[in-house]
Structure formats: structure tokens, C-alpha cells
Amino acid sequence: MIRKLVLPSIFIFLAYGFWISSDFKEIAAGVAIFLFGMLALEEGFKAFTGGLLEKILQRTTDKLWKSLSFGVISTTVMQSSSLVSVITISFLSAGLISLAAGVGIIFGANLGTTTGAWLVAGLGLKVKISTYAMPMLVFGIILVFQKSKELKGIGYVLAGLGFLFLGIHHMKEGFEAFKDTIDLTAYAVDGYTGVFLFTLIGLAATVVMQSSHATLVLIITALSAQQITYENALALAIGANVGTTITAVIGSLSANIQGKRLAGAHLIFNAITGLIAIVFIYQLTHLVDTTSAFLGIDDDNYTLKLAVFHTIFNAIGVIVMLPFISQLVDFLQQYLKAEAASGPSKPRYLNKAASELPDTAIAAVRQETLHLYDNAAKIIAGGLSLHLKDIHSEMPLDEIIHRSRKVLPTDIDRLYQDSVKGLYADIVDYISLAQGEMSPEQTEELFLLRAAGRDIVEAIKDTKHLQKNLSTYINADNPYIQHEYDNLRKRLASVLRTLHEVRNHGHNSAIILSLDSLKIDMKEHDQSLNNSLNTLIRNKQLNPAMSVSLMNDSSYAYDVTRNLVQMGEVLFSRAELQLKEAERSLSLDDDEVNAMVEQHKDKPL
């Protein structure tokens, strides 16, 4: 009910304001233009996230200081801590970065956002920035109409900056004119009551505008026109800092548990920083005066002093919270637990937050397909009457096969229904929804990932066909058929082991391509089996029924291998899209595999 009333109330309040004061209209229009500029800027930066951001993030988040610097720099460049936090949440949801790295980025973003205050207070108010806004808008909009994704991105960034500057100009003009008619300082409140009241106003304004940057610019322009007192401006800035977390919280609603934890970290950090600032507001004011004097800022230059305050209190927040980062991560992991329903068949990475950017959507699909493979590998190993953990161990495969004589009761149909089918359906569904604004390369990658999922499903189905005879013959009285089926098990176990090893070397293209050797192995085995079958039948060591079963199952085993290798080449490579494409173009097709097998036959190694 209250929710429904909020928007009409804001509209009525604004309409009334516009009716009684044209200056208020100019200020509000300034805020609107500024926010529109932020939207354009975000759109522009999203155009550049195609692979570049992912690469930077992967390289810069392995250490705390690196993720902290990433937060500072990216927020300084993009001038939006909200955008950085939303991107970080989507990266975390897609499993690309750890929670600790995400928290580091958020801490850094809080420091980076302070540069905005410096830019506006130091440059925006002194120079007539609207002069720069006009050409930026013209050039920006021309570029926005270009076909090239990069030029379009540059266009959005330019237009965004143009609108930001124009918005600041209108806010400034509005407040300048406003002070001739109404003196807002008459409503100033002193002491702690004022601090709390204005903190709440700052918080509410930021929640409504969903941008602490816009609130801060509004505060600075109002302060420069002497429409608010310096003390109240400080409190407003504290409120804006706490209010900005609302964007992250909203962004995390559609994220998985990791994303929610990060939003929690953001909220805790900003709330504690705000609390410290409120409690020590007078000591901080004194510190700001001393620092400003040291930096050569005039005593009455309140706008720059506000920028100093904003930087100091965020820096104090980082200094206070940084030593407790691991405790914070532990706390969040303990209190924000993953839902109990997330069993083996429930998607872990497919969420709306990860679909915000094409890169994170692809990463989420890749992680989920890996999850699908993990479930499938257990089923395939069970179908061979082997334990996956034995296959992944360093024990010789001959020994594993020799020891595993007992048929493991593996209901492949039921396991497939429980832990594969639903998950694969979710992946397919997510891919079809995620294909919005993707480049042809990114769409191709999603298509290949979907095909990798299908290969996994096919491999399970082939294992099911193979399982029936295999369960009968691994304990058969006939030693020859037992030996042949053990051979099949060993070969498939070797495929699973190699895939497990290659998975950990996804960054090396040559290792990914070495998976082709499995196809050659299996093809050779299939051919040599056909040759030895004749001898076995002729010598009455196998009956015709046995030999037909063996021939069929060898063919199933070859299909399992081919499907799994195809899947591995797509799924395990962690290279960027163009490099993956180059890898795939060098992988051997069926004809080339046959040619190599023939070559080996003529010239044995």
C-alpha cells in the first residue's frame, strides 16, 4: 500500500514545487539531467566490458590490495560506485571472483567514489563546465548512432559526461537564483539533532535517486550557493554514503547467495563508516580543518572542505574495516547461508544478476555446465561400476579395475532425472533468455556451451546402453569377455581421468588440444578390437552373442569418448573467446582422426 503511494506522492510534491518556484524546477531538472548522464555513462562502459573487464578482474583480484586498487580505479574512471558494485555482484554470482575479492573491490569503490566530490568541488564549480557539455553531447550523440560497438560505447560515455556537466550547471544556476528568493539556511539545525536529521535526509535523497554521486553534487552546489550550512552538508554526505548501498541491495535481490553476501558487506561497511563519522563528527571536522590548512585550502572554501571530509571518513572506514575483512567474510558466510534446496540438481550460478553483462552470463553458463559435468561424471563412473574419486586419484587404472569387481547398483535413469535433466533444461532456458545484447562471438560461445551440455547428456545415455552388458560381463566366467570389458572400463576411466587433469590446465591451449589424443586412442582400440574379435570367435573363446555385445559396446564407448572430448574442448578452456575459437579451429575432426589412425597403422610408433 505504502509502496503504491510513494511514486504519486513524489510526483505531487515535485509538481507543486515546479508550480511555486521556477528555480526549484531548474534544480530538479539539473538532477534529472545528471542522473540521465549517469545512465548513459553506465551504458557506455557496458559496451567495453566484452572480455576486457573479465580479463582485468581475473588478474587483479588475487590479492587484497589488488582488488582494493581495482575498486578505487574503476570507480574513479566510471564515476559510479553503484555500477562497480552491481558489476562486482554479477561477477561474484557467476563465480568469477571470490567473496573476499568482491569485498575488497567494494571497499576500494568507497574510496574511489570520493574523487567525484573533488572533481565537482574543485573543477565543476570554478570552470563554466556547461561550455564543455555542448560539444560533448553533439559528438557523443553522433557516435551513438554509429554501427560499431566501440564507437557507440565512446558515444555513450561522451554523451553521459556531457549530461553530467549540464546537470551540474543547472543545479548550480538553480541554487544561485534560489538564494535570492528563499534562504534554506533558516532551516539549519545545530548539534547532534541536526547531524541525525540531515543524515536521514541524505540517506532518503540517495535512496530515491539511487546515486550518492547525484546527492553529493546536489550538496556541493547547494553549499556553494550557501543554501545549507557546512555542518549540515557533512551530515548529508554521511547519509548519502549509507544510502548508496541501497543500489547494491536491490542488485543483490536477483543474485545468488554470494551476491547477497557482498551486498551485506557493502551495507555493513557503509553503516559502520557512517556511524563512526556521526559519533566523531566534531573530531572529524577538526581533522578536516587541519588537513585543509595543510593542503592550502581556504578556511571558507567549504565545498573543497566537504570533499576532504568525504575522503577522510571513507578512508577511515577502509582503515578500520580492512583488518577485519576475513572476519567479515566468515560472518557473512555464517549468517547468510545458501538455501537448503540447492541440491545437486539445482542451478548454482544461473541468476539474474549474472545475466546483467554478456561476459558474466557466459561465465555463469560455463560454471553451471561444469556443475552438470560433475554430476554426469559420477553417473558415468557409476555406470562403469567404478568410484569417481578412485579415477581422480593417482592409483594405477589397472589396479582400480582389478579391485572394482563388484557391480555398483547405479540407476542411471533415476540419476539422470534427478541431477542432469532438470539442470540441463535450466541451462538451455537461461541461454535463451541471456542472448539479448550479445556479439556474434558471444552468441556462438553460448551455442557451443549448450552443445557441450548436450554432449554430456549423450555420454550418459551411451553409458546407460553400455552398463547392461558391462554389469553382466565384468564377473563373467569367461575370462576373455571379462578381459575385453575390463579394457573398455579402463579406457573410459582413462578418459575421465584425463578430462579431470586437463580441467585444471584450462589456460593452456596446447593441453586443451591434447584431448584429441583420447579420440585417436579410442578409435584405434575400436579397430584393434574388431581385428581381435575374429580371432576370439574363430578360437571359440567368445560366442557370437558376446561378440555382438562387445562390438556394440565398443561403439558406445567410442561415442562416450567423442562426446566428452568435444565437451571438454569447449568447457575446460578458460581462454578468451577469440583464443577459444582459434583452439577449436585446430582441433582434429573425424576425418583427420581417421587419417592419423591410418598413419599410425602404417607406421607403428
Place this chain on the structure above:
Amino acid sequence: MNIKKLMRRAEEYLSSDERKRKEKRRYLKQVVRKLRQHEKALKQTLEECSDRDQCRQLKREIVLAHSQRKKGVTQLKALKKKK
């Protein structure tokens, strides 16, 4: 740099086909380089190998890496010719 050269460079940059060809060549070169290193490492392991089965496997992997590299070199040449 004279104007003609500058114009050609700008045209090349803005032409997406040309850019894609160059990008493809660059990434293909990277994979071929990795394959060469891998082949070299495998040959070194083979020299120290004493186990018969392992040697056989290593030889097979060397042949595979070599043919994949050869395929890459052929593709690189084809991409160069298109210029």
C-alpha cells in the same frame, strides 16, 4: 606519416573484416606458439623416458601436437594470403 598512409590505417582500423582477420591471425599465432612449446616439452620428456608404454604415449602426443601445429601454420598462411 603522410596523409595517405594515415587514411589507410584509419580505414583498416574501421573495417571490421580486416580487424577480424588480424585478430584471428594474432590468436592463431598464440595457439601455434603454445603447441610448439608443448611439442618441445614432450620431446624432452621422451628423451628421459624409460617406460615403454609411456614412451609410446608420448610419441603419439608429439605426433598429434605436430599435426595440430601444422594445421595452424596452414591456416595462418591462408589468412596472410587474403590480405
